[in-house]
Amino acid sequence: MALAEKTAIDLGTMPEEAAALAEIRAMVQPCIQCGTCTGSCPNEFAMDLTPRHMWRLVLLGLAEEVLASRTFSLCSACYMCTLRCPRGLPLTEAIGRLKQLAARRHLPHLRSGDLFYRNFIASVRRHGRVREMEFMGLYFAQMMNPWLPLRYAGMGGRLMRRGKVALQLPSRGSGRLVKLFEKVAEMENRS
Amino acid sequence: MKYLYYPGCSLEGTAREYDISTRAFMTAMGADLAEIEGWTCCGASAAExxxxxLTLVLPARNLALAEGMAPAGRDILVPCSACYLNLRRVEEKARVSHALKERINEALAVEDxxxxxRTRTRHLLDVVSRDLGAAGIARRVVRPLSGIRVAPYYGCQCLRPYTVFDDPEAPRSMEPLIAAAGADLHAWTMGGRCCGASHMNTxxxxxxKLVGAILEAARGADVVVTVCPMCQMNLDAYQRQVARQTGVDSTMTILYLPQLLGLAIGLSPEDLRLDLNLAxxxxxxxxxxxxxxxx
Structure with a gap:
């Protein structure tokens, strides 16, 4: 299925998405639209929707508009909105759920975060502990932007000179956590 | 003072000096750290x-290992704020939901x-400020860091969402420690501001922008002190890019808290691996x- 088609799927036709969305809505149901979240967010300057606006769309069930935005992907989990929300809502956690929903769709406009987190987790699955250079290498390769690694070259060089990182070729690893990952996937598909 | 110790992945790689200086400082202060055997990644910010x-099961695996090592219970010391939050989150959630604990254990059963x-996860700053305490550290200071002005940077996840040892908006727990080390305080309001976490990669x-604002506010200090490998990396490694963007020189020494305190109690820069810091x-x-x- 083409990516464009995949992203256009109506939420109602995918029961597991609809269920996840219903859960997120329930988490923010008492929102009074005061905007404290927006005022507290350090990344708001880079967002297309303000956090307050995004929560309103979630409550209205306009998931496609939410997922088409960059707002939730710009959350750096500082928990300031969660701390200050006068309704005591778990906003950062709800954003995590939105990230998970989006991750299952592999949305093109969120590609960098999608590839970064997927390669990170894949490295953990293979090795048990993350191998920083291996997963960054795979991330750069899959981003297919020849300029991107250059932005990190100076820092990478300084890290290597200090022996903090070494070039790592991707390897299969011990598969230490594969069984656990498979079990988690099985449980998530079941529910 | 006995602790189980969870270093986390960064402390084996880009944050090695945090691991080395934490062990050196804590040991010199009389604490005993036992690394959790067979620990694996907590999921970082990626699992969520x-x-x-997975966000719950990855940290829970380590908590289960910790319980195996100390069935009667012993605090788990964690220097990385992201690891700390991930481990702590499982404790907080499992305490109030038996169903969730059962779900976690269903997954963990594949690893027996x-x-x-029964665990209690604690951040390094919590342990240093409340178990060792400023007075305890002051008694051990042999090299007062007089004339050195320190900007305490706390970051986010050791403060929020779980309020355990400090004010989550206006943190101050490092101030008595800085005073105990004989150093001066760079008073600022950026201590609990976000460094952008993994945004630097994606x-x-x-x-x-976020790092630039923090470095800008730190001007006038001699050193910024951190308690998280991600904060450290962001503040330490991208100063040239920040300067290129703002046109202002933002060169600043960034040390981990146990490096600074370690110097004050007489550990050498070599013991604390200051040579591994980037700036x-x-x-x-x-x-x-x-x-x-x-x-």
């Missing part, structure tokens, strides 16, 4: 972007592990040199 269950909910322009300014080293001759 992928799967809710059980999480009972949305660099956003990360540079050490000449001005800072000069001032440090002066404290050595004075002591």
């Amino acid at each position: 972007a992928v799967s809710e269950l 592990l059980v999480y009972h909910g 949305k660099m322009e956003v990360g540079l 050490l300014t000449g001005a800072f080293l000069e001032k440090l040199e002066r404290t050595a001759t004075a002591a």
Whole structure:
């Protein structure tokens, strides 16, 4: 299925998405639209929707508009909105759920975060502990932007000179956590 | 003072000096750290972007291992704020939901592990400020860091969402420690502001803005002190890019808290691996040199 088609799927036709969305809505149901979240967010300057606006769309069930935005992907989990929300809502956690929903769709406009987190987790699955250079290498390769690694070259060089990182070729690893990952996937598909 | 110790992945790689200086400082202060045997990644900030269950099961695996090592219970010391939050989150959630604990244990069963909910995860700053305490550290200071002005940077996840040992908006727990070390405080309001976390990898322009604002506010200090490998990396490694963007020189020494306190109690820069930090300014080293001759 083409990516464009995949992203256009109506939420109602995918029961597991609809269920996840219903859960997120329930988490923010008492929102009074005061905007404290927006005022507290350090990344708001880079967002297309303000956090307050995004929560309103979630409550209205306009998931496609939410997922088409960059707002939730710009959350750096500082928990300031969660701390200050006068309704005591778990906003950062709800954003995590939105990230998970989006991750299952592999949305093109969120590609960098999608590839970064997927390669990170894949490295953990293979090795048990993350191998920083291996997963960054795979991330750069899959981003297919020849300029991107250059932005990190100076820092990478300084890290290597200090022996903090070494070039790592991707390897299969011990598969230490594969069984656990498979079990988690099985449980998530079941529910 | 016995602790189980969870270093986390960064402390084996890009944050090695945090691991080395934490062990050196804590040991010198009389604490005993036992590394959790067979620990694996806590999921960092990546698991939450992928799967809710994985976000809980990855840290829970380590908590179960910790319980196996100390069935009667012993605090788990964690220097990384992201690891700390991930481990702590499982404790907090499992305490109030038996169903969730059962779900976690269903997954852990494939590794023959059980999480009972008897662990207590604590951040390094919590342990240093409340178990060692400023007075306890002051008694051990042999090289007062006089004339060195320190900006305490706390970051986010050791403060929020779980309020355990400090004010989550206006943190101050490092101030008595800085005073105990004989150093001066750079008073600022950026201590609990976000550094952008992994934005530096996925949305660099956003990360540079946040880091730029923190470095700008730190001007006038000799050193910024951190308690998280991600904060450290963001503040330490991208100073040139920040300067290129703002046109202002933002060179600043960034040290981990146990490195700073370690110096004050007489550990050497070699013991604390200051050579592994990416940005050490000449001005800072000069001032440090002066404290050595004075002591």
